[in-house]
Amino acid sequence: MTNPIGKRALIIGGGIAGPAVALALQRVGIGSTIYEARPHAEENKGAFLTVARNGVYALRTLDTFETVMERGFWVSRMGIYSGSGKRLGEMGSNAEGIALERGQLASALCDEAVRRGIPLEMGKRFRSCQTTPEGVTVHFEDGTTASGDLLVGADGIHSRVRQVIDAGAPTPQLVGLIGTGGWVSAQRVPNINASSDTFTFILGKRAFFGWIASPSGEIYWFANIPSSLYANEMEEQRLVSVSRQEWKQRLLDLFAQDATPAVEIIRSTAEEHGFTPSLLNMLPQVPCWHRDAMVLVGDAAHAASPTSGQSASLALEDSITLAKALRDVPDTQHALSMYEATRRPRVEKVAKLARRANMTKVAGPMVRGIQDLLMPLVFKYLVHPEAEAWLYHYQIDWDEQAHPTERMRS
Secondary structure (H helix, E strand, O other): OOOOOEEEEEEEOOOHHEEEEEEEEOOOEEEEEEEEOOOOOOOOOOOOEEEEEEHHHHHHOOHHHHHHHOOOOOEEEEEEEEOOOOOEEOOOOOHEEEEEEEHHHHHHHHHHHHHHHOOOOOOOOEEEEEOOOEEEEEEEOOOOEEEOOEOOOOOOOHHHHHHHHHHOOOOOOOEEEEEEEEEHHHHHHOOOOOOOOOEEEEEOOOOEEEEEEEEOOEEEEEEEEEEEHHHHHHOOOHHHHHHHHHHHHHHHHHHHOOOHHHHHHHHHHHHHHEEOOOOEEEOOEEEEEEEEOOOOOHHHOOOHHHHOOHHHHHHHHHHHHHHHHHHHHHHHHHHHHHHHHHHHHHHHHHHHHHHHHHHHOOOOHHHHHHHHHHHHHHHHHHHHHHHHHHOOOOOOOOOOOOOOOOOOOO
């Protein structure tokens, strides 16, 4: 198969990875259509993330930094505290990035793709596809079809395209944490000294808590709870059957022993503005990222758990690397192989970091005590910005010829 410059890609998924790929492909002359299963965009207010520094570099390459920044705000540092209120450490320049609601990031990228003339079709749930020497035909659950030269699976951790590429591909695995969160007006929490440039993380005695205040006057928060505390509810359906009122009370109980703002923030949050739980997942190593005219990007290929803080940023990097490979390598199969060879070592290294972060969050009270003693020393003597440059200072040179290992610039 030859390089499909000037031809068309079918992109399954209109979240973050999908429109990012469409924008990157457009820059190399590959047209595309984005197909999203949902009938309309969802606000999903309260689900919050930070586009890390490396993701910001990718946004600038896609010329979407300003568009995304209009919907979020800049974070300069991350402070880490124990449940006793003790300051354990801080991340400075490496913590810089854009904080915003997940839905706002996805809609900003989709809106920009549409503005640049890229079609976005809603209510198109992928069912199956067939590949031929000429390309690929996709069948949707509404009975319609679409044909193109390349199929991009940007359909997330529960990707259907991944199963088509490899029927034996791994499925998501639980990481041992329950996630929930919400938002509240800062006016309802007057005793908190809220700064919009700092994300605060708290290693509570029984659970993990994070919060940040937006310049518009809202406090966004999340909690990670060891799933061992609710072992009899470790099915998603049973988990969400518990009322929001009950989850609010559970969180208040979990953080009651901590000398932190967690209880005050949770108590002040209206039940309709949070407290929907979910089982946190990560994706084991995916052996096959591409086959024939099909390829995976973002969480469909390498979903580290949400504790990595890198899901969106890695998806943005994927989009640029894939587009460059298709631009610079004449044969599409070789281009897809180069894309995978370039990305796999990096995303698997991030996954290892995420697994270590998960272990920190499921630690019991005894281990917490040890962490309180050791973590300040770790931050003082072992955590240096230079050691994390490979992650946060990673930039993809758009003008450089694609090759298996993109240079990292700090």
